[in-house]
Amino acid sequence: MLDKTYRPAEVEAKHYQLWEETGAFRAGQKPSTLPYTIMMPPPNVTGSLHMGHALTFTLQDILTRYYRMRGRDALWQPGTDHAGIATQMVVERQLAAEGKTRHDLGRDSFIERVWQWKGESGGTITRQLRRLGASPDWSRERFTMDEGLSKAVRKVFVDLHKQGLIYRDKRLVNWDPKLHTAISDLEVEQREVQGHMWHFKYPVEGMEGTFITVATTRPETMLGDTAVAVHPEDERYTALVGKNVVLPITGRLIPIVADEYSDPEKGTGAVKITPAHDFNDFEVGRRHNLPMINIFDRDARLNENVPAEYQGMDRFEARKKVVAEMEALGLLEKIDNHTLMQPFGDRSGVVIEPWLTDQWFVDAATLAKPAIEAVETGKTQFVPKHWENTYFEWMRNIQPWCVSRQIWWGHQIPAWYGPDQTPFVELTEEEALAAAEKHYGHKVELTRDPDVLDTWFSSALWPFSTLGWPDKTPELDRYYPTDVLVTGFDIIFFWVARMMMMGLHFMGEVPFKHIYIHALVRDEKGQKMSKSKGNVIDPLDLIEKYGCDALRFTLTALAAQGRDIKLAESRVEGYRNFSTKLWNAARFCQMNECLPQPDFDPAKVKHTVNRWIVGKMAETADRVGEAVEAYRFNDAAGGIYQFTWGTFCDWYLEFAKPIFQGDDAEAKAETRATAAWALDMILHVLHPFMPFITEELWEQMAEQDGVANPRANRLISAEWPKLEGVLDAEADAEMDWVVRLVTAVRAVRSEMNVPPSARFPLYLKDASEVTRKRLDTHRDKIATLARLDRIEVTDEGVPTAGAVQVVVDEATAVLPLGDVIDIAQEKARLTKEIAKLDGEIAKVDKKLGNEAFLAKAKPEVVEEQRERREEWALAKAKLVEALDRLSAA
Structure with missing residues (x-):
């Protein structure tokens, strides 16, 4: 007999161990069936499970378990990312605690230390994924720095270089002055800060008393200005285009150029151009062939390209000095308070500097063309569809991709430099030496490029490198292209787009047929979770408190396409109650001797109530399956929830009680068998969403007379219900x-x-x-x-x-209720409740009709007000209906 209480912690550990030990997650066990493949977005090896992980991995697990039950050969490919900067910082902090730096160890010893850390502590995230019930094929787990993936990375870099699609160039990058490396846009955090806008007057050469006023939030960068730009159609400056201004402090002459980048409606319509320290200015500089003067060193201190008195100064100290000197020269027109978005390194916490430096770049524009066409023609489809607009916007305006990083942990770039700095890009040093000897006509010594590759470079190869490429493996042939990628919208540019480019270029096929973009998990008020706000919800805490199934089902039930999830602990508690309801229903069935019958045929039941529940179960299985396949996860969860709690527990079992207690032996036997069968089907359909409680009930409901009678298969390996010919319109x-x-x-x-x-x-x-x-x-x-x-x-x-x-x-x-309730009193109560709701609705309507409120309030606050109004309007409608009934009485 089932215990009175379901204890998730015991059940979860037991079943997960059994699933792993019996190889239930392994792909390749159904070689004659159609494959179904999902690539796990590799979490950082430094990471620990957060709520975004919990959502994305739950949805991927639902798909994997569902298609496994549908008879597909399901491969959910797991692995972790080496997370270059993040991992290096972890180990550097350990060294700092010992009073050392990585330079004290040297590169080889430091890398050895990182591998040691990875071996001891790098498995935290994968252990936590097991707590979530994730069922990937762990036997195939990969790591972006393992030998197979490293081999793939080297080949891709070398091949792209030989094809002219990877090259070395001097361009602007996001430079982290603390970590001393270029970083990707994803590692740049834009923060709103209160700053100033300084307006400087630049004298026009040969026109005494004539100035052009420019505005800047970074006064120190003026020392690197190489032009002033005005709009070609701005009549105020037409006569000045082609002339020079004298750049204050430096005395350099810089031209006035006409460029559409300058907005005549904004400020004075004239902008200072600093090509070496601003991404937009860099493009203007290229268009007009302007000099690019780099005024910072790697620490963001001013270098030898500025006047002597500024050399060696910190950028922010230099800012104060520039402003003071401009004011002393009479060239500071005014200072405005200004709110600006400032870039910070998400790991270092310092202000990021656009910096001109030599780096390796990928010709992303060329690689993007087939990737754009693949989505345009539907070879790969976004769900929801509107995300393809975001993809197109970025891909059609894609910039060269900086792939080099000035750190030690990562895939070292396979490039060696000769005495004159000619690069030789080859798979091995031996091949590079041979290429250099051929180039120079004699043997030379080569120096290896010290940089490593951006982690997005290796993860861009994930859909095929994990399957054995560049070798032609059976797995590669069977499981590529994959069926779906499940990910968040924030990495459409950084990962999704790059996988599309690399997959098409090296495999000739798209890496996935569907890209399902899920929303963010926010707090119950709709705010983004962050440590600074103190509103972070730890999924492991919720699992400890309510069980894994409750958390999974909550996230699934709230995962409506295109809508962020507002997560409150009370929601998880509510779905824990759903687990309890299911457990109690199973216990009720057991107590009433509703045992699974091997020869039960749902199409042959005779009694109306049994024909009804059989048909409802068939409808639910179909509806839930269709919703999962369409990525409508909330509809799938809602369908099985409503059937289980409502149709089965609240109605069918209530209808069955008098039959169980009656004298009709035939009706009793059929209803017991039908109830056991329906419960079995519920466990099947619920399993992808709530794997632990369903597996436990499946196992325990097989016991008869206290003797274990294990089923032929565990539920994870059972088939999804195929219920045909059981719908009975009359009974329904x-x-x-x-x-x-x-x-x-x-x-x-x-x-x-x-x-x-x-x-x-x-x-x-x-x-x-x-x-x-x-x-x-x-x-x-x-x-x-x-x-x-x-x-x-x-x-x-x-x-x-x-x-x-x-x-x-x-x-x-x-x-007739006249003898049961006081009609007049009830009318008065309902009237009062309606008036109260009218007042609340009026308050919200006033807010939502206020343009100032709509302009200033955060989107989540506005959305919360709209949701409240909707709830109150529904409540009012019910009360009005009730009052109308009483008024007619």
Whole structure:
């Protein structure tokens, strides 16, 4: 017999161990069936499970478990990312605690130390994924720095270089002055800061008393200005285009150029151009062939390209000095307070500097063309579809991709430099030496490029490198291209787009057929979770408190396409209650000897209530399956939840109770078998969402007479229900009528504050012959479930004074409540409640009609107000309906 209480912690550890030990997650066990492949976005090896992980990995696991049950050869490919900067910082902090730096160890010893850390502590995230119930093929786990993936990375770099698609260039990058490396846009955090806008006057050469005023938030960068730009159609400056201004402090002459980048509507319409320290200015500089003067060193201190008195100064100290000197020269026109978005390194916490430096770049524009075409033609489809617009916007305006990083942990770039700095890009040093000897005509010494590759470079190869490429493996042939990528919108540019480019270039096929973009998990107020706000919810804490299944089901039920998830702990508690409801229903079935019958055929049940539940189960299995396949996860969760809690527990088991307690042996046996079968089907359909409790119940419900009788397979390996030929329209209509009638009476009792113990009659007017027949069959059930004194069918003499009327199909149910409740008092209560809601709705309408509020309030605050109004409007509608019924009484 099932215990009274479900204990998730015991069950979860037990079943996960059994699944792993029996190889339940392994791909390749159904070689004759169609494969189904998902690539796990490799979490950082330094990482630990956060709520975004919990969502994305739950959805991927649902898909994997579902298609595994549908008979597909499911491969969910797991692995972790070496996370270059993040991992290096972890180990550098350890060294700092020992009073050392990586330079004290040297490169080789430092790398050895990182590998040691990875071996000891790098498995935290994968252990936590197991706690979440994730079912990838762990036997195939990969790491972006393992030998196979490293081989793939070297080949891709060398091949792209030989094809002219990787090259070395001097361009602007996001430079982290603390970590001394270029970083990707994803590692740059834009923060709103309160700063200033300084307006400087630049004298026009040869025109005494004539100035052009420019504005800047970074005064120190003026020392690297190489032009002033004005719009070609701005008549204020037409006569000045082609002339020079004298750059204050430096005395350099710089040209006035015409460029559409300058906005005549903004400020003075003239902008200073610093090509070496601003991404937009860099493009202007290229268009006009301007000098690019780099004024910073790697620490963001001013270098030898500025006047002597500024050399060696910190950039922010130099800012103060520039402003003071401009003011002393009479060239500071004004200073405005200004709110700006400033870039910070997400790991170093310092202001990022656009810096001109030699780096390795990928010709992303060329690689992007086939990737754009693949989405345009539908070879790869975004779900929801609107995300393809974001993809196109970025891909059609893609810039060269900087792939070199000035750190030690990562894939070292396979490039060696000769005495004159000519690079030789080859797979091995031996091949590079041979290429250099051929180039120079004699043997030379080469120096290896010290830089490593951006981690996005190796992860861009993930869909095929993990399957054995560049070798032609059976896995590569079978599982590529993959079926779907499940990920967040924030890495469409950084990972999704790059996988598309690399997959098409090296495999000739898209890496995935669908890209499902899920939303963010926010707190219950709709705010983004962050440590600074103190609103971070730890998924492991929720698993400890409510069980893994409750968290998984909560996230799934809230995962509506295109809508962020507002997560409150109370939601998880609610779905824990769903687990309890399921457990209690199974226990009820066990207590009533509802045991699985091996020869049970759902198509052959005779009794109406059993034909009804069989048909409802078939509809639910189909509906849930269709929703999963369409990535409508919330609809899938809602479908099985409503059937389990509502149709099965609240209705079918209630209908079954009198049968279990009756004397009809045949009806009792059929209903017991049907209840056991329906519970089995619920466990099947729920399994992808709530794997632990379903597996436990599946196992325990197989016990008969206290003796374990394990099923042929564990539930994880069972087939998804295929229920054909079991729908019975007549039984469906009959029992749905019973449900509607009882529900209508219960609603009246609730709305009118009828005491639970109160009994009263129900008079059914204008009932058709079909309705009368149904009532004769189910009279006792209806009376019991609706707590009625009696039910009478009549067309005349129905008492109307103090009676409430409810229409159910063609008939009218008349409920005399005058003797049960105080009609006048109830009318007054309802009127008061409606007035209160009217007041709340009016307050919200006032806010939502206020343009100032809409402009200033955060989007999540506005959305919260709209949701409140919707809730209050629905509540009011119910109360108005109840009042109308009473008024007609």
